[in-house]
Amino acid sequence: MASSHSSSSLTISPRKLHYDLYSYSYKEDSNTPLVINVLASLIERTMARTQRIVKNCSKVLSKEITTKIFDCREVPDLTIQSYLERIFRYTRAGPSVYVVAYVYIDRFCQNNVGFRINSRNVHRLLITTIMVASKYVEDMNFRNSYFAKVGGLTANELNELELEFLFMMNFKLHVNVSVFESYCCHLEREVSIGGGYHIEKTLRCAEEIKEKGYTQIARVML
Template sequence: MASSSMTISPRKLHSDLYSYSYQENSSTPLVINVLASLIERTMARTKRIVKNGSWSLSKAISTNIFDCSEIPDMTIQSYLERIFRYTRAGPSVFVVAYVYIDRFCQNNPGFRINARNVHRLLITTIMVASKYVEDMNYKNSYFGRVGGLTTNELNKLEVEFLFMMGFKLHVNLSVFDSYCCHLEREVSIGGGYHIERALRCAQEIKAKHGEDMGYTQISRVML
């Protein structure tokens, strides 16, 4: 993972979110560094909760569907970079994925992000976010290969995720903007990172999908 001492200037990240180029040789979106830093901090809080919490909470954390049998030998930063490298998902996809992660944790208070479930949660949320944001998408089988899962495993994770989310996947302009602001405040405190408002990306999402966007388009590309 990138060192927390590395500073991403607001102006540079602002330009990345507003004017990101989807060319084949595009550099990794800066939001990946920010998201990796934030998730690492969340996982550190999880460790403290497990250490100081009750047995029932620890059990709830260790028995969810996103748990893998062996912890992947890959940092959050490297995993996110791998997903970007092979899917070319843009900055807005990663922001929407973070919205989904936050909603998922709010809807399922017994769930805590940890080293055993974080990779599967990330590939699932990024895949669903990509289906929501992008016009063209890879199939689940391809996302599975990118994330180190079989097609069947990722299909099951997606279905479980959707039901645990109550199929509430719509992210409107104001929600997108509020999460950009939230990420800016959080990461500026924790690691020197900043996310500026990305209204252009949010407006593109709104224009493409409309206020009443459901999961119809996602269902079409799901295996």
């Protein structure tokens, strides 16, 4: 019989998420914000939909929805969840930063209809939007070079991505209170489906993935 400790189920209630979004403690030993789990799952589902679209569409349509913007030469061997956790570990960006980053990702995709989130661009898109969101939300921030190290990029690469992102967003970065709250409500609705939000994790696989990912970007780790 398999051990009950071989896997675990993390249940996030809307109440927990709401409390975390609006009352998060910024202590050094703070736990990873719950919004990271939800955001990772949402993006993974978006990527899965993109794969189905590309698979089912004709070659012509597939070419139309493919873009080289933010594409990396080699797909990082690091899950979205692990990548977001790494960003949090080294930047300590609070939940509001990830919500604003989610707003930016949504706007970016709406403004650029040919763009589709996939395994080749998701990591660069995340580190760019989180860095820009952090600059918008936080009073004090790390330099671009620091975010680049955290994200596994060079400073020049991240600078270029940030500039490209800003122009493609038409510099529309303002997120008012009502918009922020609407996205928070959307995240809460996501976790309320079925009376709770269940994220299944196999601990052994998760650790292997993290080790591989951390080894791959060891050259730029702090």
